[in-house]
Amino acid sequence: MSSARKPVLTLETINPAVLDVQYAVRGELALKADKYMQELDQPGGGKNLPFDKVVTANIGNPQQKGLNQRPITFWRQIISLLEYPDLMEEHLEIAKKIYPADVIKRAQSLRKEIGSVGAYTPSKGVLAIRQRVAKFLQERDGHPSDPELIFLTAGASAGVAQILDISLKEGEGCMIPIPQYPLYTATLAHIGAKAVPYYLQEDAQWSMNLKSLKQSVEKAKAEGTKIKCLAVINPGNPTGGCLSREAMQDVVQLCYDEGMVLLADEVYQRNIFDPEHRPFISFKEVVKSMPMDIADSVELVSFHSISKGVSGECGRRGGYFELCNINPDVVEQIYKMASVTLCPPVTGQIGVDLLVNPPKKGDESYEQWLTETTLTHDNLASRSKYMCEQFNKLEGMSCQPAEGAMYLFPQITMPEKAIAKAKEIGKPADVMYTLDLLDATGICAVAGSGFGQEAGTYHMRVTALCPGVEEYVSKIEKFHNDFMAKYK
């Protein structure tokens, strides 16, 4: 049968929804950067390149090589004991010379609760850890939290994908901010649902605007789209914007009025730069503080992660979501779907435990933990501030200060000639800009078009994670000035 010689799987025959998925954060630019890195890794390699290292400012990956954010010692000590429990059993006397007493105690207690980190746990995660997450949420929000409504996950991304997949029928809509983290558009395309954009207000530090939200709702309705969910990223990625209580109340009210499930991506809740002026407020607290009709009916799923914050444990894949006001039958379906994926990585679950239950004042590890986490937090805040100031000094670049998260999202006033050139080579102008930036400096940034932006505007996202920030920013400055001159 000659037909069998044609491949079964081609772009024409595979799941068409897969073709619709776009994911810029790890796209062409990241692949090119990988190639440069491999070239530079060769002995004597990269001689023709105008830079001697690649600076990966494209992903919020604090512990990657070259960024050197140290993991929190307390975390790693505990996990190493759980990985190799002989250290706290037959080698205990030796271990005591290295490990603080509270670390050994905590590891022993986790060992008793969990057993081996190589065994499957319940699909929702270890009960004792979920209980401590509930306690953390209760203390944070001042409202009760039920461990049975907390699901540990393999990072927030896995949780968001699960919830979107369960919630939406084909063709139904989920409101997403523009700009947004592309996980949302990628997942919605994958499940055949519609991304209904609402635009953040750049000139007001990327805040949400009720009027524009309502316009988006009306527009979608007029087009016949049933909107079922509204996703908010707070603090914002890529914008760094942080919502006020009033803005959050507007969002909750809108969800109530329009019958939408609120998805609150709160993975940057610990990355807040000016907590007095703009503290992190959780959507759980806001929902539960509204009038009872709303507080007890607006369906909320909120997501958190160990990948961001001051832990930055991306490679471990850990996080959780909490369900609030979700119908019990639906909770059961969520549980069933979680069970098909067996369980989240166990040391990711342990990371969640350490996130919600850090050392306390007086514990042997407390001072070191405090020093390390304060340093990480302050570095991020000061780099973010410095970068923003420098960007705003450049002609043709303007940048909103970030109130939180790990990124800056400056706007580039793109010269007409650059736009024309980009059109000629078949790329958006900001993609051309970031590819040129990489070629000239070794710095990876992601073009604004990967996140969405108002038509006719151009941005890029850079992380505030890179050490040696003066050198790094000066390279961007030089490139930017050259670029603007070239296309003047």
Add this chain to the structure above:
Amino acid sequence: MSSARKPVLTLETINPAVLDVQYAVRGELALKADKYMQELDQPGGGKNLPFDKVVTANIGNPQQKGLNQRPITFWRQIISLLEYPDLMEEHLEIAKKIYPADVIKRAQSLRKEIGSVGAYTPSKGVLAIRQRVAKFLQERDGHPSDPELIFLTAGASAGVAQILDISLKEGEGCMIPIPQYPLYTATLAHIGAKAVPYYLQEDAQWSMNLKSLKQSVEKAKAEGTKIKCLAVINPGNPTGGCLSREAMQDVVQLCYDEGMVLLADEVYQRNIFDPEHRPFISFKEVVKSMPMDIADSVELVSFHSISKGVSGECGRRGGYFELCNINPDVVEQIYKMASVTLCPPVTGQIGVDLLVNPPKKGDESYEQWLTETTLTHDNLASRSKYMCEQFNKLEGMSCQPAEGAMYLFPQITMPEKAIAKAKEIGKPADVMYTLDLLDATGICAVAGSGFGQEAGTYHMRVTALCPGVEEYVSKIEKFHNDFMAKYK
């Protein structure tokens, strides 16, 4: 708006494909067992229960509490060093008293390659590890393997779900063995594709039969189903059957003739009980040894995992798949979809490295590694043999000997009265049987109906992982005899 007070998410409004998903391994029975365990964990709890412990024979989870399969020391030593690298840096002199030299050396070399285990890796996994997987496959199969066609995954389940999702359009079919591991039916239901069953031959140690395969193909065609993939689990789950080269060649030929992608779930390749009579042969080797027309065209994806074998590191979530003869455009789509999930857990990736590159004769860790892995392997083989013999002595139970994997799948000759009783309570008779078994003995087994079986036959799946096998089997025997007497 009063309509907002109705929940947005109900069984009527969520993604209907989710409702179609069934997953028996962690269903009603597992939940009931959890409840019993919690009861027994209370001080003085479980006094009214006729057993003092729950024996979880329902999941292939070797390291869970009560089963006590020790993790491989070599693995855990290396991972503990990578979790807390200070141990091999500032504390090196102390560490040398605990860790063998080859462990420290390997951890240092992985550290150099990977950096922090808390950082994202490339979405396909660490290149150096993929290179060593390729080397392992090359040595195993005698055919070249390309690291760029190897994707590390969060366990085999995640890989299988990714590949099915990308390969199939809605309504298209994937052939699956009956009985099967329910991941396949669950995933196919979830993506709206059709499971096209082919029946394994129970009376021939659950082997595949070309005639019955072809009948299934013809039946599906007559019903208008386009069959695009064929999944094989070898060694079989839940059956323990292991395929002969001839049977595998038939399968490959059929895939060639009918234009199907071959999905080879080979996660139990290391769990082989009688290697001289029935060795593990990989589908990659079989495909590549066929005439060139076939060898270079049949599309194959083969899956492996660190969760089974002699490592049993289920909680770590690690595995890989290898693509063979897949169209490069499609490989790119697979890469894109992997990138949306960021990366597999890093210590799961390290587990894959240790799986494909164990200590070698002469290395300091070799003897201990050999002793531990041999013990785990032999325990499994001898328990499997013993359980099968005992089951076959029982009236109303017959069991095929397992040639591999971790399970037995005995058939129960269900008395008419039991079938009638089950009908009365609205459950399949084998589900009633396993629930009664749990209530009477604390032993969790999964009913055959969770895996699929010939109509009118009844089975259960039990793992061969439980220590104290005589006591455990005698409890099953007693229950079974009582059950048969009750419904005679």
